[in-house]
Amino acid sequence: MADYNIDEYTDITDVVCPVTFVKAKVAIEELEPGQVLSIHMNAGEPVQNVPRSMKEEGHKVLKLNKNDDGTYDLIVEKGDE
Amino acid sequence: MDVDYALLKKGGFMRQKQKNCFSLRLKVVGGHLDAKQLSVIAEVAEKYGEGYVHLTSRQGVEIPFIKLDDIDDVKTALAKGDCEPGVCGPRVRTVTACQGKAICPSGCIDTYALAQELSERFFAKDLPHKFKFGVTGCQNNCLKAEENDIGIKGGIEVKWIEDKCIRCGVCENICRTKAISFEGERLILDESKCNCCGRCTKACPSDAWENNEGYILSFGGLFGNRIHKGEEIIPIIHDKKTLFRVIDTAVAFFGEYAKPGERFRFTIERIGEDIFRKIIEEAYNG
Ligand code: HEM
Numbered sequence: 001m002a003d004y005n006i007d008e009y010t011d012i013t014d015v016v017c018p019v020t021f022v023k024a025k026v027a028i029e030e031l032e033p034g035q036v037l038s039i040h041m042n043a044g045e046p047v048q049n050v051p052r053s054m055k056e057e058g059h060k061v062l063k064l065n066k067n068d069d070g071t072y073d074l075i076v077e078k079g080d081e
Numbered sequence: 082m083d084v085d086y087a088l089l090k091k092g093g094f095m096r097q098k099q100k101n102c103f104s105l106r107l108k109v110v111g112g113h114l115d116a117k118q119l120s121v122i123a124e125v126a127e128k129y130g131e132g133y134v135h136l137t138s139r140q141g142v143e144i145p146f147i148k149l150d151d152i153d154d155v156k157t158a159l160a161k162g163d164c165e166p167g168v169c170g171p172r173v174r175t176v177t178a179c180q181g182k183a184i185c186p187s188g189c190i191d192t193y194a195l196a197q198e199l200s201e202r203f204f205a206k207d208l209p210h211k212f213k214f215g216v217t218g219c220q221n222n223c224l225k226a227e228e229n230d231i232g233i234k235g236g237i238e239v240k241w242i243e244d245k246c247i248r249c250g251v252c253e254n255i256c257r258t259k260a261i262s263f264e265g266e267r268l269i270l271d272e273s274k275c276n277c278c279g280r281c282t283k284a285c286p287s288d289a290w291e292n293n294e295g296y297i298l299s300f301g302g303l304f305g306n307r308i309h310k311g312e313e314i315i316p317i318i319h320d321k322k323t324l325f326r327v328i329d330t331a332v333a334f335f336g337e338y339a340k341p342g343e344r345f346r347f348t349i350e351r352i353g354e355d356i357f358r359k360i361i362e363e364a365y366n367g
């Protein structure tokens with residue numbers, strides 16, 4: 001599995017679609033290309049849509065980790081501008 | 082004047098309890114009406130009806146309170162806006178559809194295009210009893226495929242592409258049927274669990290899936306006095322030629338073996354499920 005060091009965290013469990021993606025997008029804009037963001041999200045719609053949306057924005061999805069409480073952490077590397 | 086109510090009903094004019102009034106059913110395919118059609122429907126409802134329409138449970142539009150004497154004028158007025166009366170009675174009814182992959186992110190097939198093809202081929206075809214087609218774009222089943230005599234559900238048969246996969250685990254986590262697991266770096270797809278919902282391939286950030294779209298058919302659905310869930314008896318079909326061969330065979334079976342006023346499900350039960358299954362399997366195999 002890919003190795004990564006997380007540079008920044010964001011929690012999008014407090015918002016609902018489509019704001020989930022907006023919040024994640026704002027968080028990753030703050031980073032430099034190559035830096036890694038961990039996005040904490042709920043199951044369901046966010047897991048279905050946010051990874052793909054991140055990819056479509058030119059970032060690289062590294063990993064999706066499932067937590068014991070049913071939430072997920074999506075690990076994304078910021079792409080080049 | 083003698084009024085042929087059966088003929089009027091066939092032409093979509095449904096007799097109301099109010100004397101000489103008809104609720105006019107319009108032809109709609111897959112729930113799709115353009116602005117021109119909508120505006121002529123509004124005009125006709127205002128001028129010849131009581132200024133409103135009823136939306137039916139199967140994506141139809143009816144204009145109530147059309148008077149017997151106005152029927153020809155109404156047809157002429159509707160024709161100007163590309164609208165025509167629908168049908169009722171023992172024949173193929175409105176083909177329904179969800180918006181499918183042209184609009185919906187979950188959609189696996191182009192439902193509206195297929196609904197149009199089905200409607201062109203079968204709409205208003207006389208049969209021993211009513212016969213309904215419904216097309217839904219994916220396993221979410223917004224259009225409730227299995228309540229139709231023939232239901233069609235879109236699916237995607239997926240194949241993992243090993244060297245494109247970044248092992249992110251998204252697919253494993255979003256698969257509802259737990260068909261995906263990893264053995265180290267290898268993805269194992271349990272085909273007996275996969276229902277072709279397409280969620281894995283749609284969510285994959287790395288396009289690591291080969292997609293093979295298809296149609297999942299169900300037969301003999303009923304959702305009226307008696308309720309029966311249409312049954313899947315053959316695997317997912319990937320080409321239109323096979324799809325139409327199977328559908329033609331099922332409709333021909335109904336035309337040939339059904340008693341007047343008998344729904345498809347009951348014909349299948351009376352003739353024998355095993356016999357019907359065999360006929361459909363033969364059509365599927367070509
Ligand atoms: C073109 C894009 C989309 C279409 C056509 C679409 C379509 C729909 C439809 C038809 C419904 C059902 C609404 C109803 O109850 O009447 C729905 C619900 C929903 N959609 Fe979407 N959707 C789209 C994109 C998205 C995206 C990107 C997200 C999230 C990232 C999303 C999240 C949801 C959620 C959470 C619901 C449930 C809402 C509720 O329970 O009231 N949708 N969508």
Ligand code: SF4
Nearest residue numbers: 179185188218219223
């Ligand atoms: S059945 Fe699938 S494709 Fe059709 S509207 Fe529902 S989610 Fe979209």
Ligand code: SF4
Nearest residue numbers: 256275276278279281
């Ligand atoms: S198509 Fe659906 S059921 Fe099949 S593996 Fe993918 S997510 Fe699971």
Ligand code: SF4
Nearest residue numbers: 246247249250252285
């Ligand atoms: S979602 Fe795609 S990239 Fe991620 S593990 Fe599944 S197949 Fe591999």
